[in-house]
Amino acid sequence: MVQKTVIIIGAGPAGLTAAYLLSQKGIPVTVLEADPQYVGGISKTVTYKGFHFDIGGHRFFSKSKEVEDFWTEILPNDMLVRPRLSRIYYSGKFFSYPLKPFEALIKLGIFKSILCVISYFKYKLFPKKNPKNFEDWVTNQFGKRLFNIFFKTYTEKVWGMNCKDISADWAAQRIKGLSLLSAVLNAFKPKPKSREKMNGYYFRPWKTMLVRTINNGGKSFYIKGRHRDTIPSLWTSINE
Known part of the structure; x- marks a missing residue:
């Protein structure tokens, strides 16, 4: 067969x-891609004058051990634990994020x-039942005032969407385990040590995954053109 x-x-x-999986x-697997130079979509790494830049660069983090183990397998020497510094500028002052x-x-x-404290306890005692969107979920976790001060404008600027249009399920996954209480407890926990990079070379994650897939027998093609046949309503692709 x-x-x-x-x-x-x-x-x-x-x-x-x-x-890859x-x-x-x-x-047998074949990947078709329109970009003639890079892979990784909106997470791709591009090269300019010898420097590597992550488009839409973001720190990698996951609360899933399976995901962390997967990337440690792909990039065993490049998964470095580094100190994080994210801040929100509000009312002329910088606030740490996570709060x-x-x-x-x-x-x-x-x-x-x-x-803010009154608002927090109000929603802890009387939370919104069956939160339907990002606003409802975060309000239940932090209170309405902290949501309006820190989460609303930041989230809407980053994602370009109203917080009421973002799913509560997405919020629960994205901010999993984060609440005012957990933030207080984390403030007293010792910070993990950073792992310094030794060899000075960075392997681009998605390019590495593509190479590993090809080594496993997979194929990759660049789609350089396409033509739509309006009668059967089908796309015909030209590849190389």
Whole structure:
């Protein structure tokens, strides 16, 4: 019996991950990609004058051990634990993100801080039932005032969407385990040590995954043109 080949459209994170996992199981797989130079979609790494730049660069983090183990397998020497510094500029002051409750309350001032604490306990005692969107979910975790001060504008600027249009399920996954109480407890925990890079060379994650997929027998094609046949309503692709 002839084994069928799996065709994957797009060499983005989802496509390349699926291709790699299929190739590990010996299943023939072919990835089709429109970009003639890079893979990785909106997470690709581009090279300019000898420097590597991550488009839409973001720190990698996951609360899934399976995901962390997967990337440690792909990039065993490049998964470095580094100190994180993210801040929100509000009312002329910088606030740490994720929030550090004591710092935030001090910088907000006594009056605003009291209102934030009251709002927090209000929604802990009377939470919104069956939160449907990002706003509902975060409000239940932090209170309405902290949501409006820190989460609303930041989230809408980053994602270009109203918080009411973002799923509560997405919020629960994205900010999993984060609440005002957990933020207070984390403030007293010792910080993990950083792992320094030794060899000075960075392996681009999605390019590495593509190479591993090809080494497992997978194939990759660049789609350089396409033509739409309006009668059967089908796309015909020209590849190389």
